[in-house]
Amino acid sequence: MSDFRKITPARRESVPVYKTHNEYKPLLREDFHQRCGYCGDHEFFRDTYYEVDHFVPKKSLVNISPTEYSNLVYSCRSCNNSKRAKWPTGDENIHNDGKQGFIDPCDDAYAAQFERLADGSIHSITDLGDWMWSALNFGNPAxxxxxxxxxxxxxxxxxxxxxxxxxxxxxxxxxxxxxxxxxxxxxxxxxxxx
Ligand SMILES: [Zn+2]
Known part of the structure; x- marks a missing residue:
């Protein structure tokens, strides 16, 4: 077994004002070290697209702007497609209830929910990790x-x-x-x- 990831991604504090969330992709790509925030896979293998995910899904945003940088995650297509509009708390300010919901990948607590087995597969080690594992389809052999x-x-x-x-x-x-x-x-x- 090994640690889930080596570095915690960190979003820069100041960003230009852009009209669309996709314009932040090059900045996010740097801040996430070219890795998907959720699964940690490096984009190097280029078998999938990397996209800009809204951590709190657009559908659940009330006061947070859809272009708010602190709500964006560099994500592989597999994780982005699996996550979709899932947001069980229904409240943009409450990320999870301890059992269901998400943790921001830029939070150290995110990596504490998972570990990597020797064969490279992702294993969850908490109840919340179990929920995110299913929500993000971490069973995907990729x-x-x-x-x-x-x-x-x-x-x-x-x-x-x-x-x-x-x-x-x-x-x-x-x-x-x-x-x-x-x-x-x-x-x-x-x-x-x-
Ligand atoms: Zn991913």
Whole structure:
């Protein structure tokens, strides 16, 4: 088991005034370190679109503006499509009741609801985590595959930096490369995960 994520994303405090929420995408992309706020998957693998999600859904906004930066989340299409207009408290100021609802991904408490298993899949460790796990469809196998790909990509990069001087090491590197390409095919192959 490993930590759910290494860094907590943080939204910048001052942003320009834009007319549409989508114009904030480049800023959000930076503030979320090119990762989906919800599942933590890195956009590098580009098998899905990354979008701008309204944390409190537009439908439930009363006083908060739809372009309010503190309400926007950089999100992969899988999480955005799964979340849709779900907002069980019905109140823009109450994010959850401890059992149902959401935690802002920029809050440290968000990551405390989940962990990653060794195979890369996301596991929930609290009642609220269980609810968000279902609401965000974290069972989507794409999350496990992207996580493994990132792990292998880091290992291959490390191997590139050292001299490989035995046949065993060379074989191990080839095996990792094959695994990487198989996983990549799984991600890009049909049927699509999202
Ligand atoms: Zn996601």
């Amino acid at each position: 999350h496990r595959v992207r996580w493994k790909l990132e792990e292998i990509k880091i290992m291959l990069k490390e191997l590139d930096e050292v001299n490989i001087d035995s046949l065993e090491e060379l074989r191990a590197k080839e095996k990792l490369n094959r695994l990487y390409h198989n996983l990549e095919e799984q991600l890009r192959g049909k049927p699509k995960f999202d």
